[in-house]
Amino acid sequence: MNFPQITEEQRLRRLEPPAGKVRMVLDTDTYNEIDDQFAVIYALQSKAKLQIEAFYAAPFDNSLSTGPKDGMEKSYNELQKIAAVMGIEGQYPIYRGSDAFMTEAGVPVESEAARNLVERAMASDDNDPLYVVAIGAITNVASAILMEPKIIGKIVVVWLGGHALHWPDTKEFNLRQDLYASRTVLDCGVPLVLLPCMGVTSHLQTTLSEIRDYVKDKGETGLYLYETYKNCHDDHTGYSRVIWDISTIAYLIDERWTPSSLVHSPLLSDEFRWSQDTSRHFIRYVWSIKRDAVFKDLFAKL
Template structure:
């Protein structure tokens, strides 16, 4: 009888041990999952409308550790001034002020694109990316979301290639056909610094995911839903409404009443906040580039992204 009791105790003890082991493992995994993602957003904020919405959304995301928002140039726009990066910088500063947010750095990016392959254009933004990347722990990477031209990130890579293993780049740009794996780089973001795009594609060991224009164009907001959520509110909510209403669309005469807007930039923010709402597949880079596999977002759940976006903005 004593033997059976001891054996039973051992069995119970083993069950308890393994139960605690599994619990601790799951807890550790949960903690890892809940750990905020170290992040820099590089944005041509003054270019259109959706950049502002994307930045506000990112600031409100609890799963992000938003370290900085750098400004980017967009010199090819017909509405471009001589200093587009300063325009982006100004809006970034206004957003943080309106949201009363502290602790997010706002480094100024380059006002001109790369003019020669392999030659960076140094800026506060490129230096900030390098410095932040080197502060990352061995088990983590600095995530960089590029919402506009790739100038600042490409420059950082060229200035200090040792950061390549320390960063993961999430780029919003070019068009892509999944069925044939064909690329069309004649897209606005890519066109604002074609050389910088080549740097990202040719950097063999760079961890690169791309939210293409082909995929992100599926996320569309209507003015009706924007008004329903933001109209008659103060602060940054009012700022977002005014941006929608006052920005002149130079590329099309369609939708003169501004009833819809493609939220290209919001798509990549939501995809990073909730990865399960976006399908990422591996594809070979274009034949003219260094042949390697990069991640491309091929499909997004727009309904869930919209719901998540407006749920987050309720905090305003």
């Protein structure tokens, strides 16, 4: 598919970390792992920097769902649950996303989330891009790009996906669920900030003891997060859990916590390995994370 081209100057300008307040939507497989709940609440508690316009439920398929449609529905319901816990029901629109993954290149999956993203992006001023923060399979976002490729010039995608470029493979859950969608976002030229899992955001680990000390007593929201963390594992002795989804929110709040550089968009093989081609367009690649600063900010905002 021939995607509309933005100039390299435009792309590099969009890839500069945002200085002011950010308009954003959050695309999340909220029921899949406990880190999504932390990321959703972290974003909602960061109003000074983030203006959330909508939430999109992303599909997922693992032991917690019977398939991508069920995963998406459970994520949609979990977003509603978070709104109820925080007492903000109806304040933010929540849209159902794709009920399946892409089955071939260039063919989008219809959903109200993808359609809303197209409408919201196209209504954006060229000087005020919409940040599309994605912390699940990238199906909704890739589908929106395929439905209306002009949004490439209207958005910046911030995606937690894949593993570090030096990792032996990139068989990460978000990326590998939808190979065609992942390739679409990497290949189409959209301004992309990539936050890898293993080797980078995998440093965002915490323990039940830390959550008990700094989260549990922060009202209903804190208790919800504490119980969510507590229930994720049977034995917390010597156990820590990565909460990597919050890295995307941290990048938008203070880029000093997420050191990054410009790299050529990597190629994704059928075997889920990275390769490099220096003729390809640039993306912003986060290569490190300041774990303590991110958690300190999250705990303070609760």
